[in-house]
Amino acid sequence: MTTTTHQKYYVPHDSAWPIVGALALLLIGYGAASWISRLDQPGAGSGPWVLAAGVMLLVVMLFGWFGKVIDESQRGLYSAQLDRSFRQCMSWFIFSEVMFFLAFFGALFYARVVSVPWLDGTSNKVMTGEILWPQFEAAWPLLKTPGGTETQAMPWSGIPLVNTLILLASSVTLQVAHVAIEQGRRLRLKVFLAITVLLGALFLFLQGYEYMHAYEDLGLRLDSGVYGNTFYLLTGFHGLHVTIGAILLLVMLLRIVIKDHFTAESHFGFQAAAWYWHFVDVVWLNLFIFVYVL
Amino acid sequence: MSTQITGTLDAHGHLDHDHKPRGLARWLFSTNHKDIGTLYLLFSLTMLFIGGSLAMVIRAELFQPGLQFVDPHFFNQMTTVHGLVMVFGAVMPAFVGLANWMIPLMIGAPDMALPRINNWSFWILPCAFGILLSTLFMEGGAPAAGWTFYAPLSTTYSGDSTAFFVLSVHLMGVSSIMGAINVIVTIWNMRAPGMTWMKLPLFVWTWLITAFLLIAVMPVLAGVVTMVLTDKYFGTSFFDAAGGGDPVMFQHIFWFFGHPEVYIMILPAFGIVSSIIPTFARKPLFGYESMVVATASIAFLSFIVWGHHMFTTGMPVVAELFFMYATMLIAVPTGVKVFNWVATMWRGSMSFEVPMMFSLAFIVLFTIGGFSGLMLAIIPADFQYQDTYFVVAHFHYVLVTGAVFGIIAAVYYWIPKWTGVMYNERLAQVHFWCSLVSVNMLFFPMHFVGLAGMPRRIPDYALQFADLNAFMSVGGFLFGLSQLLFLWGVVRCMRGIGERATDRVWEGAQGLEWEVPSPAPYHTFDTPPVVK
Numbered sequence: 001m002t003t004t005t006h007q008k009y010y011v012p013h014d015s016a017w018p019i020v021g022a023l024a025l026l027l028i029g030y031g032a033a034s035w036i037s038r039l040d041q042p043g044a045g046s047g048p049w050v051l052a053a054g055v056m057l058l059v060v061m062l063f064g065w066f067g068k069v070i071d072e073s074q075r076g077l078y079s080a081q082l083d084r085s086f087r088q089c090m091s092w093f094i095f096s097e098v099m100f101f102l103a104f105f106g107a108l109f110y111a112r113v114v115s116v117p118w119l120d121g122t123s124n125k126v127m128t129g130e131i132l133w134p135q136f137e138a139a140w141p142l143l144k145t146p147g148g149t150e151t152q153a154m155p156w157s158g159i160p161l162v163n164t165l166i167l168l169a170s171s172v173t174l175q176v177a178h179v180a181i182e183q184g185r186r187l188r189l190k191v192f193l194a195i196t197v198l199l200g201a202l203f204l205f206l207q208g209y210e211y212m213h214a215y216e217d218l219g220l221r222l223d224s225g226v227y228g229n230t231f232y233l234l235t236g237f238h239g240l241h242v243t244i245g246a247i248l249l250l251v252m253l254l255r256i257v258i259k260d261h262f263t264a265e266s267h268f269g270f271q272a273a274a275w276y277w278h279f280v281d282v283v284w285l286n287l288f289i290f291v292y293v294l
Numbered sequence: 295m296s297t298q299i300t301g302t303l304d305a306h307g308h309l310d311h312d313h314k315p316r317g318l319a320r321w322l323f324s325t326n327h328k329d330i331g332t333l334y335l336l337f338s339l340t341m342l343f344i345g346g347s348l349a350m351v352i353r354a355e356l357f358q359p360g361l362q363f364v365d366p367h368f369f370n371q372m373t374t375v376h377g378l379v380m381v382f383g384a385v386m387p388a389f390v391g392l393a394n395w396m397i398p399l400m401i402g403a404p405d406m407a408l409p410r411i412n413n414w415s416f417w418i419l420p421c422a423f424g425i426l427l428s429t430l431f432m433e434g435g436a437p438a439a440g441w442t443f444y445a446p447l448s449t450t451y452s453g454d455s456t457a458f459f460v461l462s463v464h465l466m467g468v469s470s471i472m473g474a475i476n477v478i479v480t481i482w483n484m485r486a487p488g489m490t491w492m493k494l495p496l497f498v499w500t501w502l503i504t505a506f507l508l509i510a511v512m513p514v515l516a517g518v519v520t521m522v523l524t525d526k527y528f529g530t531s532f533f534d535a536a537g538g539g540d541p542v543m544f545q546h547i548f549w550f551f552g553h554p555e556v557y558i559m560i561l562p563a564f565g566i567v568s569s570i571i572p573t574f575a576r577k578p579l580f581g582y583e584s585m586v587v588a589t590a591s592i593a594f595l596s597f598i599v600w601g602h603h604m605f606t607t608g609m610p611v612v613a614e615l616f617f618m619y620a621t622m623l624i625a626v627p628t629g630v631k632v633f634n635w636v637a638t639m640w641r642g643s644m645s646f647e648v649p650m651m652f653s654l655a656f657i658v659l660f661t662i663g664g665f666s667g668l669m670l671a672i673i674p675a676d677f678q679y680q681d682t683y684f685v686v687a688h689f690h691y692v693l694v695t696g697a698v699f700g701i702i703a704a705v706y707y708w709i710p711k712w713t714g715v716m717y718n719e720r721l722a723q724v725h726f727w728c729s730l731v732s733v734n735m736l737f738f739p740m741h742f743v744g745l746a747g748m749p750r751r752i753p754d755y756a757l758q759f760a761d762l763n764a765f766m767s768v769g770g771f772l773f774g775l776s777q778l779l780f781l782w783g784v785v786r787c788m789r790g791i792g793e794r795a796t797d798r799v800w801e802g803a804q805g806l807e808w809e810v811p812s813p814a815p816y817h818t819f820d821t822p823p824v825v826k
Contacts, residue, residue, distance in 0.1 A: 008404075008820065008821070009403075009404050009405075009484070011325065011404055011405045011409055011817075012325050012409055012410055013325065014315055014319065014320075014323035014324060014325055015323055015325060015410050015413070016322070016323050017410065017414075018323075018410050018411070018413035018414035018417060019322050019323065019413065019414075019417045021414050021417075021418075022414060022417035022418045022420075022421050023417075023421070025418055025421060025465055025468065026421035026424065026425070026465075029421070029422070029425055029461035029462060029464065029465050030425055030458070030461070032457070032461055033425065033457040033458040033460070033461040033462075034457075034458075036457040036523065036527050037454050037455070037456070037457040037458065037527070039527055065410070081483060081484075084483050085407040085408060085479050085483050085484075088407075088478070088479045088482055088483060089407070089408055089411075089475055089476075089479050092474075092475045092478060092479070092509055093471075093475060095509060095510075096471050096475075096509045096510075096512070096513045097513070099509070099510055099511070099512075099513040099514055100513035100514070100516055100517055102513075102514065102517075103513065103514045103516070103517025103518060103521075103547055104517055104521075106514075106517075106546075106547060106550070107517075107521065107532055107543060107547065110540070110543045110546065110547075111532075111538060111539060111540075111543070114540065114543075115535070115538060115539055115540035115542075115543060116538050118540070119535060119538065123610070124610075132535065142538045145531070145536060145537045145538050146535060146536050146537070146538065147531075147536030147537060149537065222524070222528055222529060222530060223528065223529030223530060223531075223537075225531055225537040225538045225539075226530075226531055226532065226537050226538035226539045227538065228530075229524070229530040229531060229532055229537070229539070233520070233521070233524065233530070
């Protein structure tokens, strides 16, 4: 425990933004649920509209809430202790995201190591193979499911490899921007942060192109058995996180360019976005290895 | 462990500077840990009665063999929603409420580390449960696959409300994760000078470890409900062998979340009991360090025992043996705790106010639940017990007479600090004895009918179980009614009826929370106290 005297810890006054955020999540949850539950019926009902209203409210809330935080920070209300709270909060949030991806990686490993071989009668599951689907042969990628759905595998060379290089490059450019902000080299910061955002956007564009290719040419679909399931859920949630990360970095870029925010000493908003981006990058490396290559 | 304050508590004499907002806005927009703690506790109490009402429907149907009041599908909805409401709506928010109220007071912090996120975490909960409970009124009814929603019951055979169920669980997860992050950061970063790790009250320690478990496993729950959603609506086959998946995979992922989850619901209760017993035994807690280590060990073990929920669903024998031995290992740190509590009381100068009574009941009855857990951990025995009322008896002993009794003990223990008013001891003692007798009428015979083969989650049963079921139902109704006494006691305190509480409240109470006035001022420890 430090013996320095504490600057008073800033406890904010009442705020309407949290409950606006809760309301936004209510609309998003209810809207998404009613939309999804009517997918098989004609007419979408009100679900998509409720969902859209929720998302818009969430965006309003994020602007309002973060605007308030930025304002408080600029007025010097935040102490070093509060800064530590933010850092720890972001670190634990990223840890929770890691655990979220772990659930889907767990499903991938289970399918590859356990359920698919068992369906073929490996180890003591001979009768499972004999009785359920005697014709089924285990393989990964699972190109023909026991039920007979067929697909083609997505090769790792080509777009996935290019995308890997793009994301790796974006982590490097972001690190250059990070060093630049600490050295107060603003132009360099702006250029490299902008390059990072563009690389992120390029990644997303190529990912979308890859999905189209998969659907139209390879017949690799979300419902193509457990290979397609894990492929789309893992890359899809990763893509969602890239989108969020790119938006975060874009907001940081706009704050730097338009409002001249952040200094060499104080730039946690930027740093948190950078942490998030590096985390997304690490997830991709695992994806590339376990979903595409191996 | 001795905590003595040398710093000045300067905010306390200045209640007029409290800036306590007025009216509804105070509760909607609050950033105050005490207000948000109160909101959490009141929400939890509401959910306790809603979940309890569903249990009353279950017990009414089971009063006699045959189908009396509800059809089997509705019965399944009752068991499912009862479980979800009690786990995510009653027990977990109650602990978060206690954490909100007590952790800043116990560690000398001015508030939670992230007060606005704290408010957001709370207000997501009513939204989540609004969605979940609305499914009861939908065409096709609420989810009916059990609170564990095993695939394919929750996918192929579930109703239209599945999407609402999944999205409401997502919201609960968002709330829990943010709440847990707030707790960890508060404990890590907001301790008063001199409040070193090994001086932390046990309640704070247990909550720190609980919060870690929450952040680690709630995202896994989010993952598994997402897979349920895509399996049901988007044609994936994670849990469908025809597509290369496996329904058993659902159980693996679910219980990887689910087992730490049950410790999330008991570790803070361990912390509460570890606070209460020393106060009423007027002795410091025996084996403080071993309590901390035991809590951490239980948390670690909770990640490697999930398979004991699935002994009968198909696993390699080696894996079953591993899960059996790992599960039995948990008895060691848990035993350390029970012995430490008993040793704390040994030759203590004991008194038996109601928080102590609930804590004593906790020790005995939780231990019964622990022992039946050990029986269930034995693979060949579990083959017999699986899905019988023996399992229902086991987890209700650990969750009702464990977690819920711990929460009730905590409320009686700290409500004088919250409201400034002593609860009515006679009323509370009546509440305690009624609860104690009725809860055992309700759950103890479940061991017998379970061992004799009565299956759980079935609205009808064989005739030989009729007498005991009628007895259990009477116990259930009495237990439900007894909680109205609790409600009455709490409302009395909230309305300020009763004796004024002193600042220390209990003669033997130790710790920073007893150094501030009763009721605790709106803002405490604006300047951190120095703990020696």
